[in-house]
Amino acid sequence: MTRRLRRIAHLALVLCPLAIAAPAAAQDIATAEALFNRGLADMEAGRYETGCKALAASQRLDPRPGTLFTLATCEARWGRIATAVTRFGDYLALYQRLSPAQQVQQGERPNVARQQRDELTPLVPELSLSLPEDAPDGTVVKRDGQVMGDAMLGVSLPVDPGEHVVSIAPPGGPVQETRIQIAQGEKKRIVLEVKGPAAATPDAGNAGSGRRAAMIATGGIGAAGLVLGGVMGALTLGKRSVVEEHCGSGIGVDDETACDATGLGAAESASTTGLVSTIGFGVGLAGLGAAAVLYLTEPKQRDQAAGATSRRIRAGVLEAGPAGVVLGASGVW
CATH class of the missing domain: 1.25.40.10 (Tetratricopeptide repeat domain)
Structure with missing residues (x-):
C-alpha cells in the first residue's frame, strides 16, 4: 500500500x-x-x-x-x-x-x-430522619427509594410537600416501611423506630412441651436417686456384717465400739455408703414428687366434647401446724 x-x-x-x-x-x-x-x-x-x-x-x-x-x-x-x-x-x-x-x-x-x-x-418543608442510638450498625435507611447515607441522617433536608415513603432495613432483620406526610413550610424531626426480628410467642403447645420435658427430667433424676440410694443401702448392709465380726463381741471385747483394723475400715465405709444412700433416697423422693406435682398440675386444653370433666389440681401447702407443714397437691381428676 x-x-x-x-x-x-x-x-x-x-x-x-x-x-x-x-x-x-x-x-x-x-x-x-x-x-x-x-x-x-x-x-x-x-x-x-x-x-x-x-x-x-x-x-x-x-x-x-x-x-x-x-x-x-x-x-x-x-x-x-x-x-x-x-x-x-x-x-x-x-x-x-x-x-x-x-x-x-x-x-x-x-x-x-x-x-x-x-x-x-x-414554603419548602424540611424533614430530618435519624436512627436511635441502639440501632444496629449497618442499618440502611431509604427515603422514596433513595439511600440516605450517614451524613444525611439527623439533618433537616428540603423535601416536596406530600407523602414520603421511608424504609428501614436492619442487618438480618425485616425491611420496615413507614409513610410520612409533610405540609408546605412544615419542619419535622423524626427518630425512626428499628424493630428486631419478630420474637416467637410461646403458645400452649410450646409451654406444654417444656413442662413435660421438665417432668421427665425430674422424674429421671428421682429414679436415679432411688437406684443410687438402694445400691448404697445394700452396700451399707453388707458392711454391717463385717463390722459385727470385727468389733466388740466379735473380737472378744466388751466395748462394742472397739474394732480391729478390718472392722474400722468396714465401719468407715459403711458410714460413707450410708450417707450416700440417705442422700440418694432423699433426691429420689424429691424428684419423683416434683414430677408428680408437674403431672398433676399440668394445664389441659378444654375438652370440646359435651360433659367432659377437666382435672383441677392445686399444688401448695396442704396442712400447717406446730410440728411443721405438709406440701402436696389436691384436687380432682
Missing part, C-alpha cells in the same frame, strides 16, 4: 465514527423536541405528572435553558416546590454562563425564575 493510500485509509477510520454518531445526535434532538412538545401540552392541560416527566426526559436528551425553565415551572405547578426551587436555581446558574447574545434570547425568564425561587423557598 502506498503512503497516499495509507493516509486515505487512516482518514476514513477517523471520519467513520463521526459519520455514524451524527445521525444518533440528530435523532436525540428530534426525540427531545417531541418530548418537550408533549410535556408542554400536558402541563398546560393540568396533567403535571406526565408533563413534568416528559420535560425532564427532553432535558436529559438535549439540555437547553428554555426546557429547564419550563420544567421548573411545571414542577412548581405540580406542587413539588422543593424540586422547583432547585430547577429554578439550576436555570439561573446556567443563564450566567450564557453569552450576552444568548442571554438576550431568554427574555423575561431570568426575572420570573428569581421571583418564583424567592416566593417558593420559604
Whole structure:
C-alpha cells in the first residue's frame, strides 16, 4: 500500500465514527423536541405528572435553558416546590454562563425564575430522619427509594410537600416501611423506630412441651436417686456384717465400739455408703414428687366434647401446724 493510500485509509477510520454518531445526535434532538412538545401540552392541560416527566426526559436528551425553565415551572405547578426551587436555581446558574447574545434570547425568564425561587423557598418543608442510638450498625435507611447515607441522617433536608415513603432495613432483620406526610413550610424531626426480628410467642403447645420435658427430667433424676440410694443401702448392709465380726463381741471385747483394723475400715465405709444412700433416697423422693406435682398440675386444653370433666389440681401447702407443714397437691381428676 502506498503512503497516499495509507493516509486515505487512516482518514476514513477517523471520519467513520463521526459519520455514524451524527445521525444518533440528530435523532436525540428530534426525540427531545417531541418530548418537550408533549410535556408542554400536558402541563398546560393540568396533567403535571406526565408533563413534568416528559420535560425532564427532553432535558436529559438535549439540555437547553428554555426546557429547564419550563420544567421548573411545571414542577412548581405540580406542587413539588422543593424540586422547583432547585430547577429554578439550576436555570439561573446556567443563564450566567450564557453569552450576552444568548442571554438576550431568554427574555423575561431570568426575572420570573428569581421571583418564583424567592416566593417558593420559604414554603419548602424540611424533614430530618435519624436512627436511635441502639440501632444496629449497618442499618440502611431509604427515603422514596433513595439511600440516605450517614451524613444525611439527623439533618433537616428540603423535601416536596406530600407523602414520603421511608424504609428501614436492619442487618438480618425485616425491611420496615413507614409513610410520612409533610405540609408546605412544615419542619419535622423524626427518630425512626428499628424493630428486631419478630420474637416467637410461646403458645400452649410450646409451654406444654417444656413442662413435660421438665417432668421427665425430674422424674429421671428421682429414679436415679432411688437406684443410687438402694445400691448404697445394700452396700451399707453388707458392711454391717463385717463390722459385727470385727468389733466388740466379735473380737472378744466388751466395748462394742472397739474394732480391729478390718472392722474400722468396714465401719468407715459403711458410714460413707450410708450417707450416700440417705442422700440418694432423699433426691429420689424429691424428684419423683416434683414430677408428680408437674403431672398433676399440668394445664389441659378444654375438652370440646359435651360433659367432659377437666382435672383441677392445686399444688401448695396442704396442712400447717406446730410440728411443721405438709406440701402436696389436691384436687380432682
